[in-house]
Amino acid sequence: MPLKFDYQQQMKDALLSNHDDVALMDEICADGLSAAQRMGIYRHNVVGGLVEVLLARYPTLVPLAGDDFARGMAQRYILAHPPQSANLNDYAADYAAFLAAQDEAAEFPFLSGIAALENLEHLAYYAAFVPCLTLENVDGFLPRIEAQDLTVRLNPAVGLLQSAYPLRDLRAYAEDNNCPAPDMSGGTPHYFMVSRRDFMVESHEISAAEFAFLNAVAEGADIHRALEQTLQNAPDFDFTASWQKWVEHHVFAF
Amino acid sequence: MPQANKTVMGLGLRHPHYRQIIECPPHEQISWVEIHPENYFGGGINFKFLEKIREDFPVSFHGVGLSLGSAEAVSAHHLQQLKILIDQIEPFQFSDHASWSMSGNAHLNDLLPLAYTAENLDNLCRNIDQAQHVLGRQILIENPSTYLRFKQDEMTEWAFLNEAVARTGCALLLDINNIVVQGHNHGFAPTDYLDQINFAAVKEIHLAGYTPREIDGQVLYIDTHGEQVHNDVWQTFTYAMAHYNPVRTLIEWDNNMPDLDILLAECAKADAIITKAQAQGAEDHAA
Incomplete structure (x- = not known):
């Protein structure tokens, strides 16, 4: 049932879009920091945490493609395909196919194969x-x-x-x-x-x-x-x- | 069978320490271990290690996936997976968090803050009832660390949790580190929290390390579980042990994982605080 004050939906959307909802920001106590800065801590935890999950599951992507590329791709995947369940062991099983479909990954045509093997x-x-x-x-x-x-x-x-x-x-x-x-x-x-x-x-x-x-x-x-x-x-x-x-x-x- | 041990100390079981704990079970320092059950679904290698460790130590489950504070109901599939693992491992206790992670089509990998409103209390209690019914046992809920609060809050965090306990019959897992983090981030004394929380409902305590982070000249405490327990957390724990009876206490460490010896030294430090408080209590009682 939706909440009367549906901050959960608004917060989820904001964390996964990099855009803070104005209505949500108005409901957060600033207490010396801006509401956006406080949301930024959660965004860092949520997206940054999932990036680490992906890099741990696909550990050779960083040495093969570099830290910036691997993290950038992981972040793009996370924002487009957030986890559907709390069982993160099931998360990002389709990452090899995702990589294969990214134009930027054309420079590394072997990357999706490595991801498939590590999956x-x-x-x-x-x-x-x-x-x-x-x-x-x-x-x-x-x-x-x-x-x-x-x-x-x-x-x-x-x-x-x-x-x-x-x-x-x-x-x-x-x-x-x-x-x-x-x-x-x-x-x-x-x-x-x-x-x-x-x-x-x-x-x-x-x-x-x-x-x-x-x-x-x-x-x-x-x-x-x-x-x-x-x-x-x-x-x-x-x-x-x-x-x-x-x-x-x-x-x-x- | 697990060996009897008088210490109330336990350890958060993590992958890098599996083999060491199996080969040389640290019975002197701990009497139980705690796991995140989500890491053991399906019966793979982690599960096999857990089966072996279960032979030496009773196991507690500390879930991170029920999203008890969500507006929506708890996932029936997730509860079913937990029930299967509970039937296999027979943990003596199950806990999760007073927070939310699930909204619509996404389960965010974090323990997100609740607005302390009557509406959210109703939802939390409904989800605790659902979990206790399906799992067939009392569960514990843990107080959170948060980095923001809502203008719509209608009550304090401790009042919110006390009411959840009163309505559902659940118990509390009191994370002392989280109380210190909350006190610093939201401006109250951790001892006030300890004085107001229903400690009779507390069945487990967590101790962990936070990380201070400076943002625009203001320092927030972030609940990272990646450092040794800080002095203000030890002081708050000492206050709790001076005022209340000891309960099972756990050192929780998830990031920048140190050697097992460092974790066990933290357990010994907590154990010494408990022992000293008990001795002082006995002296006071005798006087």
């Missing part, structure tokens, strides 16, 4: 834990998997990403200039998988065949069907080696 890592951190195939238990389940008696799916912490850029190498270079500069020509597609093992989130560059296989499982195919589809396009796919690696990284849930 998957964030989601992996907060994903629910479910029973997984591990090196310790996999032998016990293999007969049931072979007999198609056990449905295997991707661990909810696993995420897949395709990019025109070598995102992991780029991030390593951004964090440590002693790392070799990556090839940024953008001519070859790169494939990535984010996984979580116990309390550790990891990202991996994977092959096109591995990506195709995992993507098929993500879309609902069982292991046999996914392998069949993958081998059609990649007859040299070494499934056994990949399977060993995936089980080690808790990629499959059941």
Whole structure:
């Protein structure tokens, strides 16, 4: 129900627009400072706090694009897309798409890919834990998997990403200039998988065949069907080696 | 099972200290921990750490998302997420703030000030009732830090909170730092606040650090939770402990996170104030 004195709506609009509502300003006690200065403290807390939330969720944007650019983009996003709920872990999941649509970001065409990778890592951190195939238990389940008696799916912490850029190498270079500069020509597609093992989130560059296989499982195919589809396009796919690696990284849930 | 410990001191549990607290639980300095439940929704890595820490310490939930002072009702979805986490972790206590964050289509990431009017009191009480009903327990509401006040205010902050307690049966979480911040920013003595608030309803105290900020030659205190507890906060806490029985007390630190040892030293300092006040009280009683 709207308030008779609806300062909450007015204050929210003012904080998200950088324009102080005159009617609201008249209702604030100055007490030695202007009402606008007092509102400025809240604007600093609200917008500045959310900028820090975004930069923490997408930590490589500052080293890649610079502090001013990263903060400016974050602020633009926040004013256009304020949080809808108190659960900030869900906030700004679409930031990669937002960056990709900004004209100013054209100078950094790899930025949205980095944001997409860091979003998957964030989601992996907060994903629910479910029973997984591990090196310790996999032998016990293999007969049931072979007999198609056990449905295997991707661990909810696993995420897949395709990019025109070598995102992991780029991030390593951004964090440590002693790392070799990556090839940024953008001519070859790169494939990535984010996984979580116990309390550790990891990202991996994977092959096109591995990506195709995992993507098929993500879309609902069982292991046999996914392998069949993958081998059609990649007859040299070494499934056994990949399977060993995936089980080690808790990629499959059941 | 959590170990028995006579201290009333607790610590705001934050990510950088998870492993240290699990590997070497500081039972001498604290007897409980407090979390922001919103950081543990969904069951990810934070939740796993919390499950382990829960084995050593009772847990209190200190919410930042109910927006109890909003004109609109509390989010049913948010309450449901809290209820799920409460059922999983079984905290001994739940608190949130006498402030608002949600308006229309936006949840602002801050604890925004209420106008202390009868209309806002009605809304706050309606939302506390809703939260207590869904969560199936008494909740605590925390006094705020604010940087402005409204001309439409009809009562003092302590009268506003006391009335909310009387109407809803909720309890209070008294943040001593916030009282000092309010006293400085709005011109009253923190001891006046302590004399007027219904201390019988206080079930928890928070201690934290504010940051002075100069604007046009005027200094405002900003509730940053990013520094050690200031002397005027310790003095106000000492006054409270000299006049009232001790309740669970927490060191709250959210920004510029220091080493765990510094936080535990702050806990020890608060504990010493409580112990001294109790000894003085016993002496006075004997005399």
